[in-house]
Amino acid sequence: MVRLITHNLLACHAKGCTANNFPLQLTDVKLALRDAEFNPDFLRGFLPRIEWPALVQAARQIGDESLPLEQPEMLDDEFLKALHHVLLEIHVEEGAMTCPNCKHVYPISNGIPNMLLAEHEIG
Amino acid sequence: MPREYLFVFAQAHDDFRVPELRSVAELHGFPLAIPDDFDPSRPFGVLTLKQEEHARLLARRCILIKAVYEFYARGVTYEALHTQNEAARARWEGYIPDTSFKFAVNGYNHSISKARQREVIESFSYMDYRGKIDLVNPEVIMGCFEEYRDVSGTTRRKNEGAGDFREVFFGRLLEEGGARSLIKKFDVKKREYFGNTSMEAEISLLMANQTLASPGKLVYDPFIGTGSMAYTTAHFGALVFGSDIDGRQMRGKEHQPGIVRAATQYGVRQRILDLCTFDVTQNPWRCGGLFDAIITDPPYGVRAGAKRLGRKKERTGTPSGPPQPRPDDRPYVPPTRPYELSALATDLVALARHLLKPGGRLVFFLPTVTDEYSALDVDVLLCDGMVLVANSLQDFGAWGRRLITIRKDTDREYPPPKFDARPAVLGVVPGPGASEAQEATHVPAHRDFREKYFQGFKKGSDPVKPEAE
Numbered sequence: 001m002v003r004l005i006t007h008n009l010l011a012c013h014a015k016g017c018t019a020n021n022f023p024l025q026l027t028d029v030k031l032a033l034r035d036a037e038f039n040p041d042f043l044r045g046f047l048p049r050i051e052w053p054a055l056v057q058a059a060r061q062i063g064d065e066s067l068p069l070e071q072p073e074m075l076d077d078e079f080l081k082a083l084h085h086v087l088l089e090i091h092v093e094e095g096a097m098t099c100p101n102c103k104h105v106y107p108i109s110n111g112i113p114n115m116l117l118a119e120h121e122i123g
Numbered sequence: 124m125p126r127e128y129l130f131v132f133a134q135a136h137d138d139f140r141v142p143e144l145r146s147v148a149e150l151h152g153f154p155l156a157i158p159d160d161f162d163p164s165r166p167f168g169v170l171t172l173k174q175e176e177h178a179r180l181l182a183r184r185c186i187l188i189k190a191v192y193e194f195y196a197r198g199v200t201y202e203a204l205h206t207q208n209e210a211a212r213a214r215w216e217g218y219i220p221d222t223s224f225k226f227a228v229n230g231y232n233h234s235i236s237k238a239r240q241r242e243v244i245e246s247f248s249y250m251d252y253r254g255k256i257d258l259v260n261p262e263v264i265m266g267c268f269e270e271y272r273d274v275s276g277t278t279r280r281k282n283e284g285a286g287d288f289r290e291v292f293f294g295r296l297l298e299e300g301g302a303r304s305l306i307k308k309f310d311v312k313k314r315e316y317f318g319n320t321s322m323e324a325e326i327s328l329l330m331a332n333q334t335l336a337s338p339g340k341l342v343y344d345p346f347i348g349t350g351s352m353a354y355t356t357a358h359f360g361a362l363v364f365g366s367d368i369d370g371r372q373m374r375g376k377e378h379q380p381g382i383v384r385a386a387t388q389y390g391v392r393q394r395i396l397d398l399c400t401f402d403v404t405q406n407p408w409r410c411g412g413l414f415d416a417i418i419t420d421p422p423y424g425v426r427a428g429a430k431r432l433g434r435k436k437e438r439t440g441t442p443s444g445p446p447q448p449r450p451d452d453r454p455y456v457p458p459t460r461p462y463e464l465s466a467l468a469t470d471l472v473a474l475a476r477h478l479l480k481p482g483g484r485l486v487f488f489l490p491t492v493t494d495e496y497s498a499l500d501v502d503v504l505l506c507d508g509m510v511l512v513a514n515s516l517q518d519f520g521a522w523g524r525r526l527i528t529i530r531k532d533t534d535r536e537y538p539p540p541k542f543d544a545r546p547a548v549l550g551v552v553p554g555p556g557a558s559e560a561q562e563a564t565h566v567p568a569h570r571d572f573r574e575k576y577f578q579g580f581k582k583g584s585d586p587v588k589p590e591a592e
Contacts, residue, residue: 001383006364006397011409022409036393042339042362049413088396110380112370115401116457122405122432 001111002097005046005087008055010113012099012106014121023054024097024106026061032111036088040080043087047075050087059086127194128178129294130168131268133187133303137163139329140187142513142528144170147184150335153177166231167270167292169194175297182298186328189303192266192294201246204291208250215250215295223257226265233271236282243267264296302328308389309355315388316381318372322351322420326517326526331355333486333513333528334416341396342416343478345403345471348372350382350395352418357391361415368430368459370400402432403474404462404542411477411536416484421467423490424573429467430459431542464490465570466543472504472529473540481534484512490524492580495568501527503565508533521580 011022052071059067066082097106097113106115132140140163148155153173161168172178175193182191195211198204208215218224226247228240235243247265254262269288309324311317322330330352334342338360344352347365349372357363365382367373375381386392401407422429468489475485491500501514504527513528 001395001397002399003397006399009409009413010399010407013405013407034393039339042341045339046341049410051409110374110378111383112373112380112398112400114370115399115407116368117402117405117432118455118457119432119434122457 002092002108002113003088004055004058004090007058007092007097008050008087010097010115012102012104014099014102014104014117017099017102017104017121020101021099023051023058023100025100026058026092027096027098029062029092029095029108031062032091032093033089034091036084038081038084040077040084043080043083044075046087047071047083055086059090062090062092064090125171125173126175127169127171128297129192129194129197129266129268129292130170130181130188131190131192131266131300132163132166132168133189133300134166136187136325136329136515136517138515138517139526142515142526143185143187143329143332144181145513146332146335146528147181148177150184150332150337151177151180153180165270167268167290169197169292179298183301184332185300186302186305186325186332188300190266190299191297193297194292194294196294197290197292199290201243201291204293205246205249208247208293218254218263218295219251220253222252222254222263223261224252224254224263224265225256225258225261226267228267229269230288231268231270232273232275233269233284233288234282235269235285239282239285266292266294266296268292305355305358309358311351314385316349316375316385317351318349320372320420320422321349324355327351327355330418330420330486330526331359333526334361334418334484336361336416340415341413342418343414344419345406345417345474346419346421347382347398348420349375350385352420353382353395354386354389354391356416356418357386357394358389360394362394362396364396364399364414366399366401366403366406368400368402368432373398373400402459404431404470406474406539408478408539411539412480414478414483415480416486417475417479418486419471420488421464421471422462423464423576424461425576429462429464429573431462432457433460434458435460461573463570464572465567468504468569470540470542472509473506473537475529476506476509476531476537477539479531481531483531485509485527485529485531487527488517488524489527490522490569490572490576492522492568492572492575493518493520494580496523497568499565500567500569501525503567505529508535508537522576 010024056067056069064086067086072079092108093111095108106113141157145155178191182188195214196204196207198207226244228235228243269291271288305328306325311321311324336356336359340361342356342361343364345366347353347367353363353365373380373382382398386395508531509529510532512530515526517524
């Protein structure tokens with residue numbers, strides 16, 4: 001943890017931060033690779049929810065270039081296996097996620113990100 | 124071909140029994156008719172199912188099923204039972220010639236002496252089974268169940284009341300309940316990581332069944348705490364996200380987060396997708412329509428402070444901006460204020476409507492004050508597109524908690540709630556049977572639950588100092 005599937009679902013919701021608040025930029029990462037159960041049905045079902053460019057950018061930010069820049073039409077096994085690996089098997093154990101808009105830094109420690117907002121950032 | 128099946132149920136959590144049966148049937152996609160006279164307070168029940176496989180599926184997954192038998196007969200006397208059993212001959216005569224068998228005679232609320240057991244078995248001799256009697260590994264097991272009324276608390280002689288049962292049932296064992304053993308497996312006392320708010324195993328399992336957890340599903344617990352519901356949900360194959368405003372509850376004191384350690388113990392570590400520290404009222408989810416289910420036990424404010432980001436007393440003037448650099452290494456801890464339960468509950472339903480996929484379920488516990496509770500308390504939680512599926516009471520006397528299951532019955536997208544924390548003005552749609560006026564002014568029993576709890580649920584009494592837990 002933090003897996004890229006999760007990172008693809010997190011935006012900065014500090015007060016006033018409503019544009020350019022996704023994706024959060026990954027920096028100073030320490031990674032771990034762990035096998036996960038391959039479930040193609042799950043991946044196919046989840047695909048519509050993925051922000052593809054953000055996923056590819058995040059993967060490349062942490063050193064994985066296996067995904068194509070464009071989401072392919074054909075969801076063949078080879079693609080799904082690559083997607084499975086990037087979404088579920090790469091864990092950002094330490095590091096930070098930074099909002100490109102307001103620059104709030106969300107630290108990741110022991111695989112758990114701290115996404116609490118400061119007093120001046122809540123509505 | 125529709126057949127009748129005799130169910131032997133665990134005698135606990137009566138109110139949860141029918142919802143669990145319905146959930147597991149829905150999970151596997153088969154119809155289940157519960158007759159109007161089905162009594163969940165009794166240990167035995169006869170249900171009709173289209174296929175034998177359906178009965179087996181229920182036996183394998185329902186925590187509250189001890190065993191399922193093919194039903195042959197029932198009666199308030201053995202005479203009535205044997206008459207019905209004779210009429211059902213076509214169901215059991217195939218085993219006559221050469222099937223090894225065993226007869227078991229069981230009493231509920233009564234111990235049947237060996238002598239009487241033999242008598243009872245003898246009374247079935249008309250069935251004329253010719254196969255070998257095998258007490259160890261028979262091909263078929265015939266079960267005879269005498270259901271006695273509860274006489275605990277009375278003094279009686281040994282074997283008094285023998286034969287004076289309420290009803291007797293007879294059938295052939297199909298499948299022993301496969302899920303009850305999970306209660307031991309997930310016993311909190313044996314867990315690698317737990318806390319004083321950890322949910323008991325049996326209830327965590329029932330909650331997981333209410334979510335229809337299965338492989339490929341995505342489930343979220345927004346108050347995950349020490350992770351109790353995550354383990355059982357993951358056990359049934361789902362992938363689980365968890366968040367909590369208090370990172371320490373998820374982490375514990377060791378280097379490796381406690382939830383990860385416990386998940387590893389149960390062999391479900393890889394199904395815990397991620398854990399995040401955030402206030403659900405200031406959540407970072409980019410969009411809605413993500414989860415197949417939301418499962419949670421929200422903080423009642425009793426053992427765990429129910430809190431949200433913000434200040435109890437508003438400071439004058441606007442906040443000064445980013446926190447000043449701190450002289451020592453300690454991380455910035457934002458201020459929190461209480462999160463009143465009825466506001467939390469209504470917000471939770473509205474948040475679930477936003478975050479759930481169409482057809483998804485919200486499963487959570489709502490504590491309530493027994494003397495003040497009415498069904499309207501639950502109705503006022505609902506909003507457009509969210510329908511109540513089940514409401515099961517766990518009774519603790521002066522208070523209780525209700526396992527609420529709500530389904531998102533719409534594919535319309537809804538925005539997340541504003542989390543105003545002003546329960547009286549939340550615009551909820553009146554539930555069935557409630558007038559507009561009632562909706563606007565109804566004060567649910569769980570309003571200010573925390574204060575009521577520490578006052579011992581007495582109205583107008585002095586607040587009692589909370590006992591150490």
